[in-house]
Amino acid sequence: MFKPAMTGLITLGLIMAGCAGKPVEPETPAPSIVIDNSSLDTPVLLAQQAYRDDDHLYIQFEEPASTVNSFAILPDPKHPNPSTANLSLQQVVEQYNDLPIAHLTYLDPEQWMESTDSLENIPIAGVALWRDFRDRLLAGITPKKPGKGIVVEFLKREELFYYYDQHGLLRSSPLHDKPSEMKTGKTYQFSKLMADATSLLDDYITAASDEPASALLFNTGDDADYGYPFIYASRDSGQVVFLRRLPENRDCCQPTDTLVPDALTHTTRSHIDCFLRQPIGSVARLFTLVSFKIVDTVTPKPVMFLQDQPIPPVSDAEPMDLEAWEQELNDLAYSPLSQGTIEYLVDGSAFFPRLVDAIQAAEKSIDIRLYIFDNDDYAVKIAKLLKQRSKEVKVRVLVDGLGTLSAASFQSPTMPEDYEPPRKIIQYLEKDSNVKVRTVLNPWLTGDHTKTILIDRRVAFLGGMNIGREYRYDWHDLMVELRGPIVDKIQTNFEKAWRLQSFLGEIRAALYRPRKPVNAAGPDDVPVRLLFTKPGDSQILRAQIAAIGRANQRIYIENAYFTSDDIIFELAMARRRGVDVRVIIPYQSDSGIIDRSNVMAMNTMLANGIRVYLYPGESHIKGAVYDGWICLGSANFDQLSLRMNKELNIATSDPDTVQAFMDEVMLPDFEKSVELKQPLPSTWSDYLLELIADQL
Secondary structure (H helix, E strand, O other): OOOOOOOHHHHHHHHHOOOOOOOEOOOOOOOOOOOOOOOOOOOOOEEEEEEEOOOEEEEEEEOOOOEEEEEEEOOOOOOOOOOOOOOOHHHHHHHHOOOOEEEEEEEOHHHHHHHHOOOOEOOEEOHHHHHHHHHHHHHOOOOOOOOEEEEEEEOOOEEEEEEEOOOOOEEEEEHHHOOOOOEEEEEEEHHHHHHHOHHHHHHHHHOOOOOOOOEEEEEOOOOOOOEEEEEEEEOOOOOEEEEEEOOOOOOOOOEOOOHHHHHHHHHHHHHHHHHHHOHHHHHHHHHHHHHHHHHHHHOOOOHHHHOOOOOOOOOOOOOOOHHHHHHHHHHHOOOOOEEEEEEEEEOHHHHHHHHHHHHHHOOOEEEEEEOOEOOOHHHHHHHHHHHHHOOOOEEEEEEEHHHHHHHHOEOOOOOOOOOOOOOOHHHHHHOOOOOEEEEEOOHHHOOEOOOEEEEOOOEEEEEOOOEOHHHHHHOEOEEEEEEOHHHHHHHHHHHHHHHHOOOOHHHHHHHOOOOOOOOOOOOOOEEEEEEEEEOOEEHHHHHHHHHHHHOOOEEEEEOOOEOOHHHHHHHHHHHOOOOEEEEEEEOOOOOHHHHHHHHHHHHHHHHOOOEEEEEOOOEOOOEEEEOOEEEEEOOOEOHHHHHHOEEEEEEEOOHHHHHHHHHHHHHHHHHHOEEOOOOOOOOHHHHHHHHHHOOO
């Protein structure tokens, strides 16, 4: 899978582990500092000289076959974390995405001599000293409690699990290979640990040279393109900067040459096989697709007709009657209340370590239902773990055909450059394992957008995340961990979906009778219900349209795909009732068409008094607050999610759960985002792209 020249912080991670699994004495005393440029067993990049001026860092390092001169532009140490209040949108985006990284650019020998002639050199610490520093830093934050450890994330490249063994020795391993009895505590970003380790860094900088030194350059031992072979630490400015070497040429984000033939084959098979598996459902989807297009055409809701109506100040009205609203939902959504506990897992750093723990701890079954199971390096790690566990427990994976196919056909720009993916993740999961995989067919280009993972019928994860690199490292997203009777309902929904994707699937799903519930209500359970989108049954749309119409106080929404004219119209109407309406939309989504359509949607909402916030990065969260009721899960605010695809959301009006969603998701995201004060620039082509996006 991986070539010998290991990429990025994977190599750094192994170095930091002192070779995975090798014990390191905890709480080591202050080391005797020796500047050591000794190499490892494999060739590494080693800095020979380093200099800096006010803005630049100059490094000469040895490659296996040559000496390389390079420089990097350092971030401004005076404003490491400026407030977003007075920054432009582009500046906020750059700040949000800005890790403490500087890229190395090559210099020819003459430029090197000219640039460094009058500069003072920086002491250089070798790999052995780097290991010593790392051990002391991580020993101090790893819990001593038996069975507990921490995850350390290395700049979106790799994560390692650190723990103390029964002998009190600090050990580490890749997260997916950690001992199954060990549970994950906190997840740390190593860049932040470095930035906060000022006193420890000061000891090393002080001892790094016979003369007083204000900075130090570590050799980390990383030798790969897109790696971090050097780390610069400054006592004066407090900077810690990871130096990254980029290859001169790199093709990224390009579709593979199998996309078109694979897509045509799958689409053809979807329309043929679906009549054998789901003849009624296939016709129902076509009828739903045609009917809502007709209805939308004859009953438009153009927001422009509201322009002459005044926009009042935000009122201080009482929130809607939640007890009456829940009773109304019983009839409106055809989905009765259940019970359960809800824990929010914000971003991949919170969700995936928890998922690994759950998969390792499974005793009977693992049932996964996703829109995308990617074939990138991170998804393969999860796949390997599932294959391993399939020899001991029942593992079933249900994935959407087009979703998984399209995701696997594009190479992420953050992917390690030497990674060679399996051509098809389904075949990879099934090979040499007992994993059972079924693919959701896509008649009329609709699909199953649901994301649920069930462990032993006792624990369920639900939300917006699929399995892949972007969900672990790159995107802002949300999953919830559910326990209690609600898990039985999610399990039943999975069982029907699983049977549906088999021969005579509609009959088998219709004949399925739920097993006896295994989850009893507990003292901490709260009322919660499932809401669905199914062909001919748009529960999620109906419920949220009704919630918008009944909200008296506030409507806060975060969603990346805002193409529903019905939703925008109802939000504009709510604002004219005096409701505080706020919407968070990411600065950039995973679709260029949606990005331009979102511009039109944001400008329309802004013109109707709705406060619009741009999230600086890719937010994939789909959640909303309507007074004291929340609805979140997999559904976007587009036609496919609200009318055609299969989707699954949860909803509750429990006060503590609603407040936790505000505190952990909405309020932090408002703080990170930039509020638009004027319309974004648009062109004539955006109107055309909006028309296209309205159909998606």
